[in-house]
Amino acid sequence: MKLVEDNLRKHTFTHLDALESESIHIMREVAAECKNPALLFSGGKDSIVMLRLAEKAFRPAKFPFPLVHIDTEHNFPEVIACRDKLAADLGERLIVRSLEDSIKRGSIVIKDESKPRNPFQSVTLLETIAEFEFDACLGGARRDEEKARAKERIFSFRDEFGQWDPKNQRPELWDTYNTRVHAGENIRVFPISNWTEMDIWEYIGREKLHIPNIYFAHEREVIRRGGNVIPVSHLVQPKPGEKVEIATVRFRTVGDMTCTAPVESAARTVEEIIEETATTRITERGATRMDDQTSDASMELRKKEGYF
Amino acid sequence: MSTTTQLLRFITAGSVDDGKSTLIGRLLHDSKSIFEDQFSAISKTSEKRGMAAVDLSLLTDGLQAEREQGITIDVAYRYFATPKRKFIIGDTPGHEQYTRNMVTAASTANLTIILIDARKGVLTQTRRHSYLASLLGVPHVVLAVNKMDMVDYSQARFDEIVAEYKVFAAQLGLHDVHCIPLSALNGDMVVDRGDNLDWYQGPALLELLEEVEIDHDVNTSDFRFPVQWVCRPQTGEYHDFRGFAGRIEAGEVSVGDEITVLPSGWTTRIKEIDTYDGKLQTAFAPQSVTLTLEDEIDISRGDMFVRSSAHPPKMEKEFEATLCWLSETPLDRSRKYLVKHTTRTAKALFSRLDYRVDVNTLEQHGADKLNMNDIARVAIRTQQPLVFDSYGIDRATGSFIVIDEASNNTVAAGMIA
Numbered sequence: 001m002k003l004v005e006d007n008l009r010k011h012t013f014t015h016l017d018a019l020e021s022e023s024i025h026i027m028r029e030v031a032a033e034c035k036n037p038a039l040l041f042s043g044g045k046d047s048i049v050m051l052r053l054a055e056k057a058f059r060p061a062k063f064p065f066p067l068v069h070i071d072t073e074h075n076f077p078e079v080i081a082c083r084d085k086l087a088a089d090l091g092e093r094l095i096v097r098s099l100e101d102s103i104k105r106g107s108i109v110i111k112d113e114s115k116p117r118n119p120f121q122s123v124t125l126l127e128t129i130a131e132f133e134f135d136a137c138l139g140g141a142r143r144d145e146e147k148a149r150a151k152e153r154i155f156s157f158r159d160e161f162g163q164w165d166p167k168n169q170r171p172e173l174w175d176t177y178n179t180r181v182h183a184g185e186n187i188r189v190f191p192i193s194n195w196t197e198m199d200i201w202e203y204i205g206r207e208k209l210h211i212p213n214i215y216f217a218h219e220r221e222v223i224r225r226g227g228n229v230i231p232v233s234h235l236v237q238p239k240p241g242e243k244v245e246i247a248t249v250r251f252r253t254v255g256d257m258t259c260t261a262p263v264e265s266a267a268r269t270v271e272e273i274i275e276e277t278a279t280t281r282i283t284e285r286g287a288t289r290m291d292d293q294t295s296d297a298s299m300e301l302r303k304k305e306g307y308f
Numbered sequence: 309m310s311t312t313t314q315l316l317r318f319i320t321a322g323s324v325d326d327g328k329s330t331l332i333g334r335l336l337h338d339s340k341s342i343f344e345d346q347f348s349a350i351s352k353t354s355e356k357r358g359m360a361a362v363d364l365s366l367l368t369d370g371l372q373a374e375r376e377q378g379i380t381i382d383v384a385y386r387y388f389a390t391p392k393r394k395f396i397i398g399d400t401p402g403h404e405q406y407t408r409n410m411v412t413a414a415s416t417a418n419l420t421i422i423l424i425d426a427r428k429g430v431l432t433q434t435r436r437h438s439y440l441a442s443l444l445g446v447p448h449v450v451l452a453v454n455k456m457d458m459v460d461y462s463q464a465r466f467d468e469i470v471a472e473y474k475v476f477a478a479q480l481g482l483h484d485v486h487c488i489p490l491s492a493l494n495g496d497m498v499v500d501r502g503d504n505l506d507w508y509q510g511p512a513l514l515e516l517l518e519e520v521e522i523d524h525d526v527n528t529s530d531f532r533f534p535v536q537w538v539c540r541p542q543t544g545e546y547h548d549f550r551g552f553a554g555r556i557e558a559g560e561v562s563v564g565d566e567i568t569v570l571p572s573g574w575t576t577r578i579k580e581i582d583t584y585d586g587k588l589q590t591a592f593a594p595q596s597v598t599l600t601l602e603d604e605i606d607i608s609r610g611d612m613f614v615r616s617s618a619h620p621p622k623m624e625k626e627f628e629a630t631l632c633w634l635s636e637t638p639l640d641r642s643r644k645y646l647v648k649h650t651t652r653t654a655k656a657l658f659s660r661l662d663y664r665v666d667v668n669t670l671e672q673h674g675a676d677k678l679n680m681n682d683i684a685r686v687a688i689r690t691q692q693p694l695v696f697d698s699y700g701i702d703r704a705t706g707s708f709i710v711i712d713e714a715s716n717n718t719v720a721a722g723m724i725a
Binding site: 013014015017018019020021022024025028029031055056057058060061062143144147150151170172173174175176178180182193196198199280282283 | 314343346383411546549595596649704707709
């Protein structure tokens with residue numbers, strides 16, 4: 001009898017169940033120990049997974065934190081629409097702070113409108129943290145995305161300047177997390193640290209999550225520039241000599257429109273994306289994030305400056 | 309990929325000289341877990357450094373700060389998958405802060421790969437790594453005898469090393485030890501078996517990682533549920549709902565089971581096991597669930613539910629533990645610290661410092677202070693009682709961290725026994 005039960009368990013408690021349980025545990029630690037947390041929510045696939053995990057952690061109660069979006073105003077409209085719909089459907093509070101506010105205040109100076117705004121996101125994020133006095137921000141970053149992230153703790157301490165010091169991180173043992181900060185300091189918490197791109201897609205499929213349609217194959221006007229496929233938008237127009245073509249593409253990540261490249265793909269369902277993810281030979285960021293290609297250490301530098 | 313794949317967390321212990329980075333690189337490369345953009349980046353670097361072949365060890369090369377100084381900063385986590393399992397590698401560097409880093413990575417690992425250079429055999433560091441694996445209760449150990457190509461793939465040499473190691477492992481109480489001869493450089497017995505080790509009949513490394521039995525590593529008999537968060541929606545249909553959210557750390561629980569709430573000692577029965585996906589009849593470790601109870605009892609975060617009939621945990625304000633000091637600031641015995649144990653945090657004093665363990669010789673020395681990387685036997689007194697098991701029985705309820713209230717840093721990790 002015992003053996004039969006054990007066998008049953010072995011086949012029903014999957015790696016996704018293990019990851020999900022770990023993430024729920026992390027979110028509940030934040031809710032229980034932090035005074036004023038927030039969940040950073042962009043409308044992208046990872047943060048949509050984060051919302052489902054928050055539902056699993058806290059329902060039937062409301063989330064013990066608001067959702068916060070730092071809007072570059074360089075976002076794809078489909079993603080923003082999805083962000084607003086999800087927050088409304090869940091009945092949770094959504095706080096949006098825009099880079100435009102920081103630009104008006106003068107804390108961000110933009111020289112070229114067509115350039116990516118990711119480097120400036122940290123400024124508005126830190127201003128928002130100060131405005132609401134958040135002591136913890138839950139984020140949907142994963143360790144498999146990038147090598148700076150691979151070395152970051154699940155509970156990642158930031159000093160009063162919002163800075164990450166990779167050489168001076170708190171040891172993190174077992175599942176016993178140190179959530180303590182002094183006034184003005186902040187912790188970034190990454191409950192899906194141990195998830196991979198594949199896990200995210202399998203979970204989206206399993207949970208039947210609604211994600212922005214630009215993750216699925218669609219026809220789009222693009223230009224080819226320096227080996228990248230770049231979506232044409234009001235921010236990115238062809239330069240003289242460049243040809244606009246219609247390609248069948250999907251986005252593996254959705255971020256700043258000026259630096260997020262789609263991949264050519266015919267995958268129109270989650271199942272097809274899972275199949276494609278299993279066989280792809282290029283990393284998620286390598287294929288799609290032009291701002292991370294500029295230098296081997298781009299992400300590391302941005303994180304040190306307070307990027308989540 | 310099947311959705312029933314399991315998750316295995318493992319670490320690799322050994323120095324750069326043993327070919328640790330090459331082994332990880334080989335594992336990732338031969339299991340086709342390296343992406344083209346990653347491979348082209350390390351190919352370029354290898355070429356720039358004048359190497360004849362692509363140096364797979366560059367895959368685990370990390371941050372700008374590390375590249376500049378030629379060092380590795382503590383633990384990096386890497387991920388790969390085969391159709392049978394998903395793997396998380398805790399990759400720790402092999403320099404002087406080794407104890408602290410290995411202890412950190414080993415705390416969540418199911419398995420440790422201890423790497424040996426076949427030419428050098430069992431060294432002091434092999435003993436150190438094995439001791440730390442046993443101290444942290446890592447259930448499975450793989451002794452990877454690397455660089456077999458440098459000893460002509462000699463079976464006699466392999467057997468000699470294995471015989472010596474097994475005596476030592478038995479002394480440490482490491483029960484599940486697997487020994488594999490391999491060459492990370494040539495790829496023999498890592499993912500593919502290769503043509504050079506025909507005399508070896510056991511599994512190649514990846515095959516072993518895919519097959520090692522991990523279901524029985526958690527304590528399945530004694531139900532342990534530290535209350536993490538109290539769920540009180542106080543709205544509409546859930547006006548009277550009062551659920552206790554947390555993760556089952558050991559054992560299982562069913563609706564109707566009699567449980568005892570510790571430290572208060574009240575008993576009640578499980579009314580419902582609630583999850584977002586519906587109610588369950590039975591739940592087991594490591595599921596995160598919300599429990600409701602038949603009786604209204606004053607319960608808050610930090611309390612622990614145990615099944616009344618099960619083997620009871622200990623409940624004490626003073627206990628002995630093995631401590632690993634992790635901070636650059638030494639222990640100050642005149643100060644109070646915070647101990648975080650499961651979901652409870654209590655003020656604590658170090659009432660005794662019995663001895664320090666030399667991780668290289670395992671000899672015990674008298675101790676009046678603790679510095680970074682020291683491992684010591686201590687007695688701790690806490691303001692409130694802690695509800696715990698011995699670490700050897702339950703890693704989750706037998707472990708704790710020590711926090712310095714002034715800096716808020718995590719300064720030590722402890723195992724109760």
